[in-house]
Amino acid sequence: KAGVTQTPRYLIKTRGQQVTLSCSPISGHRSVSWYQQTPGQGLQFLFEYFSETQRNKGNFPGRFSGRQFSNSRSEMNVSTLELGDSALYLCASSLGATYNEQFFGPGTRLTVL
Amino acid sequence: ELKVEQNPLFLSMQEGKNYTIYCNYSTTSDRLYWYRQDPGKSLESLFVLLSNGAVKQEGRLMASLDTKARLSTLHITAAVHDLSATYFCAVLDNAGNMLTFGGGTRLMVKP
Numbered sequence: 026k027a028g029v030t031q032t033p034r035y036l037i038k039t040r041g042q043q044v045t046l047s048c049s050p051i052s053g054h055r056s057v058s059w060y061q062q063t064p065g066q067g068l069q070f071l072f073e074y075f076s077e078t079q080r081n082k083g084n085f086p087g088r089f090s091g092r093q094f095s096n097s098r099s100e101m102n103v104s105t106l107e108l109g110d111s112a113l114y115l116c117a118s119s120l121g122a123t124y125n126e127q128f129f130g131p132g133t134r135l136t137v138l
Numbered sequence: 139e140l141k142v143e144q145n146p147l148f149l150s151m152q153e154g155k156n157y158t159i160y161c162n163y164s165t166t167s168d169r170l171y172w173y174r175q176d177p178g179k180s181l182e183s184l185f186v187l188l189s190n191g192a193v194k195q196e197g198r199l200m201a202s203l204d205t206k207a208r209l210s211t212l213h214i215t216a217a218v219h220d221l222s223a224t225y226f227c228a229v230l231d232n233a234g235n236m237l238t239f240g241g242g243t244r245l246m247v248k249p
Contacts, residue, residue: 056235068226068239081236115180119235126171127237129181 029130037136043104046133050118057099062113111137140165140231144240159243161210161227169230170210174223217247
């Protein structure tokens with residue numbers, strides 16, 4: 026069974042630009058969660074999508090948004106990039122029930138210059 | 139708000155020694171996970187702990203959960219260099235399907 030895939034793996038952007046990251050979950054998984062990892066703040070939950078609806082949201086500004094498609098693939102978008110948005114962005118997929126284990130993708134490393 | 143604290147944050151140990159990493163959390167939860175992360179890589183699931191008193195072992199690693207004390211431990215037995223990595227505990231927030239992570243323990247095992 027293929028694991029969670031994320032594209033692109035690496036990305037360099039400049040301040041003020043916007044970026045879209047993509048995540049394809051494990052086949053059959055309906056929930057996709059996004060996390061941001063930085064050296065200073067550690068791993069922080071961004072949001073979770075289930076059946077094309079945002080089900081949970083972390084404490085991030087509105088510049089961070091996401092969506093999920095009918096095939097469960099998810100995208101997250103960050104607008105008006107700031108230097109502090111440089112991070113490893115991880116997505117995780119699960120079957121969808123609250124207690125199902127989450128499986129993480131390889132991550133997208135975003136660098137904002 | 140759920141808070142998760144791990145200690146120590148950094149651990150340097152000799153091969154063959156034993157040590158324990160601690161994970162405390164602030165509110166009731168029914169699920170606790172341990173992950174391993176190698177530099178530049180994603181998170182690899184190690185253990186899923188589902189109930190009070192749960193104990194799981196894989197090789198030189200053993201994890202346990204005490205939900206009453208809101209404490210989980212990851213015990214390393216006879217460490218080897220290949221265990222060098224950062225270890226995270228994560229607690230499932232009962233309010234939603236989201237994981238709150240500890241700050242991580244960077245483990246360095248020296249030959």
